[in-house]
Amino acid sequence: MRKAQRLDFAIAWTALCLTPALACAAPAPVHHVALPADPLGSPMWAYHAARLLSDAPVVFDPRVRLILPTIAENQHQFPVTVDARSIPGVQRILVYADLNPLTLAVDYRPLHAEPFLSLRIKLDQRTPVRAAVLAADGKWHVGSAWVDAAGGGCSAPPVGRVKGDWAQHLGEIRGAAWRDGTATRLRFTVRHPMDTGLVENIAAYNLETMHVRGADGVDLARMEIHGSVSEDPAFTLLLHPIKDGPLAIALRDSDGREFTATIGPQSRPTQPHD
Amino acid sequence: MTDARWTRRAALFALASAPLAAPLMASAEVFAGHYDLHAEPVADGVWVVRGADAAIGFANGGAIANATILAATDTDKGAILIDCGPSLAYARALSALARRLTGGPVRRVFITHLHPDHAMGAAGFAPDQIAALPETTRELGRDGTGFSDAMYRLLADWMKGTTLVMPGLTVAPGPMVVGGRRLTAVALAGHSDGDLALLDEATGTLITGDLVFHNRAPATPDANLARWRDSLTTLTQIPHRRLIPGHGPVDPTDSAIAQTRDWLDWLEGALRTAVIDGLDMGEAGEIAIPPRFADVAMARYELQRSVVHFYPRLEAELLPRVGG
Numbered sequence: 128m129r130k131a132q133r134l135d136f137a138i139a140w141t142a143l144c145l146t147p148a149l150a151c152a153a154p155a156p157v158h159h160v161a162l163p164a165d166p167l168g169s170p171m172w173a174y175h176a177a178r179l180l181s182d183a184p185v186v187f188d189p190r191v192r193l194i195l196p197t198i199a200e201n202q203h204q205f206p207v208t209v210d211a212r213s214i215p216g217v218q219r220i221l222v223y224a225d226l227n228p229l230t231l232a233v234d235y236r237p238l239h240a241e242p243f244l245s246l247r248i249k250l251d252q253r254t255p256v257r258a259a260v261l262a263a264d265g266k267w268h269v270g271s272a273w274v275d276a277a278g279g280g281c282s283a284p285p286v287g288r289v290k291g292d293w294a295q296h297l298g299e300i301r302g303a304a305w306r307d308g309t310a311t312r313l314r315f316t317v318r319h320p321m322d323t324g325l326v327e328n329i330a331a332y333n334l335e336t337m338h339v340r341g342a343d344g345v346d347l348a349r350m351e352i353h354g355s356v357s358e359d360p361a362f363t364l365l366l367h368p369i370k371d372g373p374l375a376i377a378l379r380d381s382d383g384r385e386f387t388a389t390i391g392p393q394s395r396p397t398q399p400h401d
Numbered sequence: 402m403t404d405a406r407w408t409r410r411a412a413l414f415a416l417a418s419a420p421l422a423a424p425l426m427a428s429a430e431v432f433a434g435h436y437d438l439h440a441e442p443v444a445d446g447v448w449v450v451r452g453a454d455a456a457i458g459f460a461n462g463g464a465i466a467n468a469t470i471l472a473a474t475d476t477d478k479g480a481i482l483i484d485c486g487p488s489l490a491y492a493r494a495l496s497a498l499a500r501r502l503t504g505g506p507v508r509r510v511f512i513t514h515l516h517p518d519h520a521m522g523a524a525g526f527a528p529d530q531i532a533a534l535p536e537t538t539r540e541l542g543r544d545g546t547g548f549s550d551a552m553y554r555l556l557a558d559w560m561k562g563t564t565l566v567m568p569g570l571t572v573a574p575g576p577m578v579v580g581g582r583r584l585t586a587v588a589l590a591g592h593s594d595g596d597l598a599l600l601d602e603a604t605g606t607l608i609t610g611d612l613v614f615h616n617r618a619p620a621t622p623d624a625n626l627a628r629w630r631d632s633l634t635t636l637t638q639i640p641h642r643r644l645i646p647g648h649g650p651v652d653p654t655d656s657a658i659a660q661t662r663d664w665l666d667w668l669e670g671a672l673r674t675a676v677i678d679g680l681d682m683g684e685a686g687e688i689a690i691p692p693r694f695a696d697v698a699m700a701r702y703e704l705q706r707s708v709v710h711f712y713p714r715l716e717a718e719l720l721p722r723v724g725g
Binding site for chain 2: 194195196197198200201204206207208245247277297298299300301302303305307312314315316317318359361363376386387388389390394395396397
């Protein structure tokens with residue numbers, strides 16, 4: 128982790144220092160229009176914006192609501208909720224943390240879904256956490272906040288590795304769907320170690336893709352997933368109303384293993400009787 | 402010539418920087434503060450040093466937990482401490498305060514449980530002065546280094562010189578005499594794996610550590626709620642005249658145990674309902690807190706911490722298996 132982080136900074140510095148001299152030989156991604164100044168003053172704002180947001184103009188927008196707890200109680204499981212429902216025509220939502228060695232957590236496409244997403248991410252240190260939303264106006268709308276966190280979210284082994292039972296539960300999916308206003312709320316958890324590759328002697332191993340499909344097999348939502356998403360990921364999505372038929376979830380990890388689940392459109396769990 | 406130029410430059414620099422000097426001095430970085438501890442008399446030979454009803458933070462130097470001072474009653478003057486704060490500097494300030502009150506040195510330190518706001522002041526004492534339940538010593542061995550790292554990160558020089566000192570004495574449940582005072586040790590659990598409560602027989606003062614919070618929301622990072630509730634039941638069965646909680650004011654009216662139980666019951670029910678209603682962690686941290694907890698400090702903060710502590714387990718229990 129520390130090594131990888133230094134490497135990340137080294138790449139940033141190299142890009143910064145060498146770009147003018149080697150502009151033709153090694154063109155760094157450049158914005159067509161000037162980036163707005165980062166209200167958080169992050170040392171990595173311009174670098175990550177050039178990598179992740181270079182295809183469209185960027186604006187900071189308070190309508191990208193980033194809901195974060197007041198304290199990073201557990202740097203392995205930091206809840207992030209992005210609500211961009213007041214922005215029309217959202218095509219993609221990126222969630223990333225500037226100073227995480229694995230910066231990008233997810234790239235979400237709410238194809239037939241509201242621009243709303245909850246997940247849990249790892250934090251490796253105090254860092255800006257951001258949501259970038261590509262909207263119908265062709266711009267990236269960004270919401271962000273500094274989050275204070277102790278070190279080690281990416282560089283400590285996951286609980287399942289320490290307990291040693293991760294393989295027995297790999298890919299187990301729990302979840303349900305609820306009616307939520309006019310939308311269908313889908314929540315599910317997946318057992319997966321989500322190894323970052325930054326812990327000694329544990330290779331990177333993480334979920335890479337998610338598809339949520341309706342009864343007719345059409346993709347309702349798609350997500351690209353990276354190793355900075357927490358162990359045993361938990362996602363909340365708001366799908367456009369599902370009238371009938373089950374929802375299908377299909378996940379694939381970096382070893383090519385596929386995990387699937389089927390959830391009824393109204394499958395609210397009940398309190399077990401005791 | 403050179404000298405003159407230097408002088409002129411120095412003078413110019415001084416002039417230019419003069420208006421800046423005051424604000425710069427005012428905003429100079431501060432690496433630690435000074436613990437200003439006050440002892441509240443509780444009963445004959447019993448004092449409490451109240452912690453701030455806040456989160457551990459640089460502003461309070463981590464002094465958020467209550468510490469109790471008992472005066473020795475045998476021929477040698479001195480003090481018995483129950484919990485000793487977060488740092489070496491705190492432990493030294495507490496020892497000095499105890500000496501002023503009792504006229505003697507610290508003879509024994511009891512640590513009620515592993516958490517660093519109660520236990521890391523052990524750095525100010527020798528292992529053979531420090532007593533804890535065996536579970537607490539085991540948990541300190543497991544988590545002490547991590548706590549130390551976290552406390553140094555949050556508190557900087559407030560922690561200067563604080564090392565991990567493990568308890569050298571094991572508390573056995575039951576009656577004992579320490580410094581002439583008759584104490585009864587009760588070995589409980591639920592806030593952590595080992596929670597020590599002590600009853601001072603002479604005054605009827607029950608010192609509970611973090612099994613009881615009073616007008617300050619309970620913290621749950623190592624909690625087992627079923628065991629915690631059992632421990633609260635045990636505490637209600639111990640006759641006492643007043644109670645010193647781990648956090649919050651002294652309780653003379655026997656209401657703090659019930660308040661702690663009320664919070665834990667509400668918390669568990671509310672989190673189960675949140676999972677069943679499909680809320681995510683962030684939304685669960687924003688649910689309404691009942692008005693009866695309006696006077697409970699740190700309620701929202703501890704709710705959000707508890708969401709993180711309990712949510713994954715509750716999801717595994719309550720969400721149906723749908724695949725994989």
